[in-house]
Amino acid sequence: APPAKPARLGLCAACHGEDGMARIPGAPNLAGQKLDYLREALRQYRDGRRDIPVMRAATGPLTDAELDQLAEWFSVQTPSRAAQ
Amino acid sequence: APPAKPARLGLCAACHGEDGMARIPGAPNLAGQKLDYLREALRQYRDGRRDIPVMRAATGPLTDAELDQLAEWFSVQTPSRAAQ
Numbered sequence: 493a494p495p496a497k498p499a500r501l502g503l504c505a506a507c508h509g510e511d512g513m514a515r516i517p518g519a520p521n522l523a524g525q526k527l528d529y530l531r532e533a534l535r536q537y538r539d540g541r542r543d544i545p546v547m548r549a550a551t552g553p554l555t556d557a558e559l560d561q562l563a564e565w566f567s568v569q570t571p572s573r574a575a576q
Numbered sequence: 577a578p579p580a581k582p583a584r585l586g587l588c589a590a591c592h593g594e595d596g597m598a599r600i601p602g603a604p605n606l607a608g609q610k611l612d613y614l615r616e617a618l619r620q621y622r623d624g625r626r627d628i629p630v631m632r633a634a635t636g637p638l639t640d641a642e643l644d645q646l647a648e649w650f651s652v653q654t655p656s657r658a659a660q
Contacts, residue, residue: 520613524655529604542626571608571655 494568498561503550512569523569530563578652582645587634596653607653614647 512523537547596607621631
């Protein structure tokens with residue numbers, strides 16, 4: 493079954509889209525990205541190993557479980573060429 | 577016209593695939609990723625702002641033009657679900 497929409501998705505979606513296709517310059521597409529990569533990237537943003545202020549602010553309040561819900565959500569979205 | 581295959585593609589392809597679909601755990605898919613994001617990410621790896629030793633080693637010898645050829649190559653590849 494596809495994952496339920498994460499409670500925290502709204503904040504991500506402003507830049508990355510609910511569907512994981514980025515809405516703004518500089519933000520990466522996340523649709524179909526590898527789950528393990530997304531899980532690790534979110535932890536790196538949260539703890540500052542990847543030092544991107546907006547991502548640190550967005551992930552700072554989130555639990556491991558919330559990060560994993562978001563990683564799973566984006567990993568199962570289908571990339572679309574239209575948004576490239 | 578699609579970009580010519582970059583001279584430096586072989587080193588990337590071992591982990592990310594020539595088609596930008598990752599071959600190993602921990603490596604992200606790059607197919608269809610946004611060009612501006614890829615260009616900036618490669619510079620961050622080369623100068624250490626993104627501190628991933630294997631990526632710093634891989635990008636260290638490359639010129640801006642070579643990085644951009646790689647970014648363009650991967651940005652125009654089509655993501656495939658099969659490799660997820």
